[in-house]
Amino acid sequence: MPEFQRFSYDVLVIGAGGAGLRAAIEAAANGVTVGVVCKSLLGKAHTVMAEGGIAAALANVDDRDNWRVHFADTMRGGQYLNNWRMAELHAKEAPECVRELEAWGALFDRTKDGKILQRNFGGHKYPRLAHVGDRTGLEMIRTLQDHGIHAGMEVHMECTVLSLLLDGNRIAGACGYDREKGRFYVWQAKAVVLATGGIGRAFKITSNSWEYTGDGLALAYRAGAELQDMEFVQFHPTGMVWPISVRGILVTEGVRGEGGVLRNKEGRRFMFDDIPELYKEQTADSEDEGWRYTQGDKAARRPPELLTRDHVARCINREVKAGRGSPHGGVFLDISWIKERLPKSEEHIKRKLPSMYHQFKQLADLDITKEPMEVGPTTHYMMGGVRLDGDSQASTIPGLFAAGEVAAGLHGANRLGGNSLSDLLVFGRRAGRYAAAFAKANGQVGVDETGLQTAAEAALAPFERGSSAENPYQVQYDLQEAMQNLVGIVRTESEMEQALEVIGQLRVRAERVGVGGNCEYNNGWHTAIDLGNLLIVSEAVTRAALLRKESRGAQFREDFPGKDAEWGKHNIIVKRGADGEMHVEKRLLPPMPEELKAVIEEMK
Amino acid sequence: MATPATFRIWRGNSAGGGFQDYSAAVEEGMVVLDAVHHIQAQQAPDLAVRWNCKAGKCGSCSAEINGMPKLMCMTRLSDIDLNEPVTIEPMHTFPVIRDLVTDVSWNFKAKKTIKQFKPRPPDAPDGTWRVQQADVERVQEFRKCIECFLCQDVCHVLREHHKQDEFIGPRLLVHAAALEMHPLDAEDRVSDLRRLHNIGYCNITTCCRQVCPESITITENAIIPLKERVVDRYFDPLKRLFRIL
Numbered sequence: 120m121p122e123f124q125r126f127s128y129d130v131l132v133i134g135a136g137g138a139g140l141r142a143a144i145e146a147a148a149n150g151v152t153v154g155v156v157c158k159s160l161l162g163k164a165h166t167v168m169a170e171g172g173i174a175a176a177l178a179n180v181d182d183r184d185n186w187r188v189h190f191a192d193t194m195r196g197g198q199y200l201n202n203w204r205m206a207e208l209h210a211k212e213a214p215e216c217v218r219e220l221e222a223w224g225a226l227f228d229r230t231k232d233g234k235i236l237q238r239n240f241g242g243h244k245y246p247r248l249a250h251v252g253d254r255t256g257l258e259m260i261r262t263l264q265d266h267g268i269h270a271g272m273e274v275h276m277e278c279t280v281l282s283l284l285l286d287g288n289r290i291a292g293a294c295g296y297d298r299e300k301g302r303f304y305v306w307q308a309k310a311v312v313l314a315t316g317g318i319g320r321a322f323k324i325t326s327n328s329w330e331y332t333g334d335g336l337a338l339a340y341r342a343g344a345e346l347q348d349m350e351f352v353q354f355h356p357t358g359m360v361w362p363i364s365v366r367g368i369l370v371t372e373g374v375r376g377e378g379g380v381l382r383n384k385e386g387r388r389f390m391f392d393d394i395p396e397l398y399k400e401q402t403a404d405s406e407d408e409g410w411r412y413t414q415g416d417k418a419a420r421r422p423p424e425l426l427t428r429d430h431v432a433r434c435i436n437r438e439v440k441a442g443r444g445s446p447h448g449g450v451f452l453d454i455s456w457i458k459e460r461l462p463k464s465e466e467h468i469k470r471k472l473p474s475m476y477h478q479f480k481q482l483a484d485l486d487i488t489k490e491p492m493e494v495g496p497t498t499h500y501m502m503g504g505v506r507l508d509g510d511s512q513a514s515t516i517p518g519l520f521a522a523g524e525v526a527a528g529l530h531g532a533n534r535l536g537g538n539s540l541s542d543l544l545v546f547g548r549r550a551g552r553y554a555a556a557f558a559k560a561n562g563q564v565g566v567d568e569t570g571l572q573t574a575a576e577a578a579l580a581p582f583e584r585g586s587s588a589e590n591p592y593q594v595q596y597d598l599q600e601a602m603q604n605l606v607g608i609v610r611t612e613s614e615m616e617q618a619l620e621v622i623g624q625l626r627v628r629a630e631r632v633g634v635g636g637n638c639e640y641n642n643g644w645h646t647a648i649d650l651g652n653l654l655i656v657s658e659a660v661t662r663a664a665l666l667r668k669e670s671r672g673a674q675f676r677e678d679f680p681g682k683d684a685e686w687g688k689h690n691i692i693v694k695r696g697a698d699g700e701m702h703v704e705k706r707l708l709p710p711m712p713e714e715l716k717a718v719i720e721e722m723k
Numbered sequence: 724m725a726t727p728a729t730f731r732i733w734r735g736n737s738a739g740g741g742f743q744d745y746s747a748a749v750e751e752g753m754v755v756l757d758a759v760h761h762i763q764a765q766q767a768p769d770l771a772v773r774w775n776c777k778a779g780k781c782g783s784c785s786a787e788i789n790g791m792p793k794l795m796c797m798t799r800l801s802d803i804d805l806n807e808p809v810t811i812e813p814m815h816t817f818p819v820i821r822d823l824v825t826d827v828s829w830n831f832k833a834k835k836t837i838k839q840f841k842p843r844p845p846d847a848p849d850g851t852w853r854v855q856q857a858d859v860e861r862v863q864e865f866r867k868c869i870e871c872f873l874c875q876d877v878c879h880v881l882r883e884h885h886k887q888d889e890f891i892g893p894r895l896l897v898h899a900a901a902l903e904m905h906p907l908d909a910e911d912r913v914s915d916l917r918r919l920h921n922i923g924y925c926n927i928t929t930c931c932r933q934v935c936p937e938s939i940t941i942t943e944n945a946i947i948p949l950k951e952r953v954v955d956r957y958f959d960p961l962k963r964l965f966r967i968l
């Protein structure tokens with residue numbers, strides 16, 4: 120019988136990215152005991168990779184900006200499927216959260232008068248992203264980490280949660296194992312905050328790391344929580360395409376924000392050819408106007424390269440399919456051209472986009488100050504996630520909260536760049552506060568010992584099957600291949616039906632995977648365990664995408680290419696039924712209050 | 724156009740281990756981490772390795788490649804002579820957990836002994852500060868650190884003299900410099916740097932600076948100015964006199 124090491128906290132935070140750390144700091148500040156569990160070392164979570172910036176209507180660069188504009192931009196970007204309450208709170212509280220970060224030591228780039236500088240990003244009407252060159256995520260996670268270690272929280276690094284524990288219908292903590300030795304743990308807790316991030320590893324081409332196997336979504340789903348908006352997976356328009364081994368690695372939108380342009384192999388700026396109705400009013404109609412916008416001319420409108428990500432990704436896809444792509448199956452992204460407009464453009468680019476310069480120089484032997492890059496779409500962000508109450512971040516399971524990429528609601532059908540880092544701060548803080556309050560208001564919980572044993576035995580099963588059984592890496596690879604080809608940027612019913620079949624077969628194979636060696640830092644074993652989660656989220660994405668018979672935001676259905684007004688009033692909910700099967704249903708959006716409707720009207 | 728190459732990877736744990744040879748096909752543009760992943764997926768599923776971003780941003784994949792401390796994800800195979808086996812081993816300064824994974828937890832513990840950021844009162848009534856870009860840039864260099872701990876790995880005070888209990892190493896001196904030179908910080912760490920963190924143990928060999936993948940000028944920009952602050956406070960007779968007066 121596997122042994123368990125036992126810990127007990129008021130609040131357990133699962134995940135130590137921006138959302139998890141912000142939640143833990145807040146919970147600790149509210150006077151409860153806090154434990155944090157994360158799969159990697161502290162400071163290595165996905166948040167560290169974020170580049171472009173944090174969206175907040177500070178109005179430091181353009182004083183016309185305020186929460187109402189940010190709210191309207193977020194709703195428009197999400198095609199109005201967003202949880203409007205979250206969009207409202209986010210727009211209102213983001214500036215305060217950015218200032219809080221500064222008070223904890225973050226050092227953002229500055230305006231001439233010494234305030235926090237803000238940059239342009241797709242879908243944001245005014246320059247809104249507080250940033251540090253193109254390594255904003257590093258600044259954010261390090262600030263939270265360095266503040267957090269003195270804030271009174273116990274961190275369990277390199278531990279993976281296997282399942283959530285319930286006491287009756289209430290959350291009771293989580294169990295898992297450490298990567299170092301494969302020892303099992305119980306973290307008993309009165310309240311749990313899920314902050315586990317996204318699902319990018321379900322696809323072959325992705326900007327996401329090994330961590331993104333959808334664990335939080337699968338944990339919540341298996342515990343009986345509702346998931347929402349699972350069909351909306353963001354494909355970022357600009358990932359690296361060459362060399363093959365770096366395919367998918369992100370090229371920040373900041374490149375376009377600083378004046379970078381997209382061209383096909385004929386040299387044409389194809390983004391001017393297709394500007395959606397919803398954005399016509401706000402988009403430049405000449406190259407010159409677009410350039411002036413990126414340089415801060417308040418009278419100019421934004422260039423079409425800064426349209427929302429779903430749209431830019433599809434335009435790139437179209438160019439490539441039409442044979443107008445670059446040599447390695449992407450298109451050209453050019454920032455070097457600004458030498459025609461700016462003196463000392465090389466230094467300017469290196470200062471504004473240092474890690475992009477470094478990344479291309481080192482990984483692709485290419486100098487972005489002199490040559491165009493080749494880029495193509497890459498799986499980037501999960502808009503869907505755990506369904507929550509907008510104010511408290513409470514899920515449908517009492518005591519279970521969620522924040523960050525694992526949560527659904529704020530972004531609707533498509534997320535605007537920069538709105539994730541602000542999301543982490545605003546809702547991490549809220550989740551931490553409400554989880555602490557829940558823990559204070561509710562008594563101790565018990566742990567179901569037989570459940571623990573079952574979880575541990577299931578986790579150890581791959582060792583019994585041994586190394587001659589099915590290879591876990593191969594099963595993961597086959598799933599990624601299927602999701603990429605059948606449930607990617609362009610979707611149709613027949614392909615998705617096929618995907619469901621493949622997922623079914625892969626589930627059988629996943630049951631048969633085996634690993635050799637022992638429990639000590641065994642990556643093969645970890646991969647085998649994560650498979651179950653990847654399969655759940657892949658099925659949820661596919662079923663939700665099948666049900667939504669329209670194209671909206673990140674979901675593009677070739678068989679239903681238009682928007683459907685009826686679907687525009689509904690979210691899709693995914694839940695495990697009493698029969699153990701996955702249930703998918705449409706649910707009416709709650710009505711929006713008149714004041715918010717008026718804001719949207721006013722900003723049209 | 725794949726070329727075959729041999730990778731000599733250290734396998735083992737705290738009890739001991741040794742090198743094992745694997746062959747893998749190398750294609751254009753591949754980095755060392757790609758080769759390790761290929762080997763893991765096809766030949767050695769239980770091979771232990773850390774990574775996250777694959778783009779030099781997270782500092783997870785540190786190792787010694789042909790004896791040189793490097794990030795595996797940023798070391799291109801085209802820059803290595805593939806006629807000889809490529810050796811890949813864990814960082815030596817830290818206790819090995821398994822294969823290429825080491826126990827770097829000491830760095831996290833040692834960091835806690837450095838006094839945290841304490842801002843001066845806000846400059847504006849709305850609780851915000853005004854800072855010039857030039858002042859920000861000086862410190863931003865230090866804040867680029869991705870905590871790969873390669874500099875700690877090469878520092879002889881830690882690697883050969885095992886002074887982990889007394890000396891915080893270059894990474895954490897960079898951290899202390901980032902705080903001390905932060906335009907808003909009002910805390911004083913000079914006495915700690917001298918007595919608790921023993922900055923004096925560093926004899927400016929510059930080994931740390933030479934391996935930093937973020938090209939942080941660790942010695943010249945961080946350590947030497949910190950040493951100067953210590954000297955100014957404790958060894959400059961004139962200044963000492965002024966303080967007494």
Ligand SMILES: Cc1cc2nc3c(=O)[nH]c(=O)nc-3n(C[C@H](O)[C@H](O)[C@H](O)COP(=O)(O)OP(=O)(O)OC[C@H]3O[C@@H](n4cnc5c(N)ncnc54)[C@H](O)[C@@H]3O)c2cc1C
Binds near residue numbers: 171172281317524536
């Ligand atoms: C390359 C890149 C660039 C980006 N740039 C931007 C940008 O400029 N602006 C912006 O707003 N957004 C950006 N994003 C998106 C944004 O960075 C992420 O959405 C965000 O950081 C997610 O934060 P999080 O706190 O939700 O999760 P993460 O930071 O990913 O943290 C998840 C945590 O959960 C832990 N975890 C997961 N599963 C388990 C488990 N089973 N057990 C225990 N722990 C677990 C992980 O170890 C990790 O600590 C970018 C994303 C990428 C990939």
Ligand code: SF4
Binds near residue numbers: 926927929930931942
């Ligand atoms: S310069 Fe100092 S800190 Fe750096 S490696 Fe040499 S002794 Fe260590």
Ligand code: SF4
Binds near residue numbers: 782868874893
């Ligand atoms: S200072 Fe450089 S070498 Fe040292 S940990 Fe930071 S990034 Fe790595």
Ligand code: FES
Binds near residue numbers: 773774779780781797
């Ligand atoms: S994997 Fe992140 S630095 Fe190498």
